[in-house]
Amino acid sequence: MMTENAFLKDLEKCELCEHRCRVNRMKGETGVCKVTIPAVASATLHPAPPESYTVFMAGCNLKCLNCQNWTISQYPDNRFVQRGFIDPAELAEECVEQLGSISGRQMGADRIFFSGGEPTLHLPYIEQIVEEARKISPVIKVNYDTNGYMTHESLIRVLNFTTSITYDLKAYHNDVHLALTGTSSTPVLRNATYIGKYAKDKLWEYRIVVIPRINENEIKHLTEFIADIDPSLPVSFLAFRPNFLLQYHPGAPRMLMERCVNIARRSGLKNAYWSGHTGISGKVADIKNGFKEIYLSDEARLAGSYAFYGGCRTHLRDCKACCFNQECQVKKYIPRLST
Secondary structure (H helix, E strand, O other): OOOOHHHHHHHHOOOOOOOOOOHHHHHHOOOOOOOOOOOEEEEEEEOOOOOOEEEEEEEOOOOOOOOOHHHHHOOOOOOOOOOOOOHHHOOOOHHHHHHHOOHHHHHHHEEEEEEEEEEEHHHHHHHHHHHHHHHHOOOOOEEEEOOEEEOHHHHHHHHHHHOOOEEEOOOOOOOHHHHHHOOOHHHHHHHHHHHHEEEEEEEEEEEEOOOOOHHHHHHHHHHHHHHHOOOOOEEEEEEOOOHHHHOOOOOOOOHHHHHHHHHHHOOOOEEEEEEOOOOOOOOOOOOOHHHOOOOHHHHHHHHHHHHHHOOOOOOOOOOOOOHHHHHOOOHOOOOOOOO
């Protein structure tokens, strides 16, 4: 049972992300993400850099077709079991204890890592966890893993308590970003710019999942965008693995990943690299008839087609404006395969 906490007021008229739904989540009202009270999906020691005790928060404000954490991000619609609400002081104690454990020390885990889903849905709750953790260990580090679709006010709050930030970039052009995620790229690029200009010391890396035929033509635009902010900013290209609504789509081949790094270098970036399992076979879906009049590019038309076949009823995709966002079939989608 959730007790009265300082973070409750933020949830009474929620404007934490750029959907700005203004719903009273404490009374069970739901916006685009459909999350009410803060919920933890799971928490575990995690070896991926930066090594950490990672707290996965349930739910997301995006509906990305390729989500590898779809069992977490599409909460509460897909009905997968989550840990639920945990008192912030209790979770803070757990985090500090795990980081100091034998396994944590052997791994080199040195920070709490908030991921998801999207942690911004739970920002005031996370702030309280960090406050409680630093009562126990004042110098404890914190990483924040985000899709960037937050208000500027939320971003400033995040920068106030984080040690490092891992920041996802999906696409540069708005129609591709809308088709792939259901949201505009504008706030994401705005926040990425702010971090790169004014908080580059906190940026662990920008992360770009490279999806063949969907966002591979976005790479040059994204790398030029980042290089224009600061050529020294780190960029990690991650090889797409078939997942969620793109469960049958081909994985990224090694040649494409190497080409992305070369594009980044030609754009002027000095710190670009790639990782991931490459070359998973698959088949590209047919583009739905009529989408040439709706989406500007073939890449967006293809992504929009996947969304359509997965049950999305509104095109151009825009979850904030969609009158069916409380009955979203994408959030209920259960893939047959996962990699």
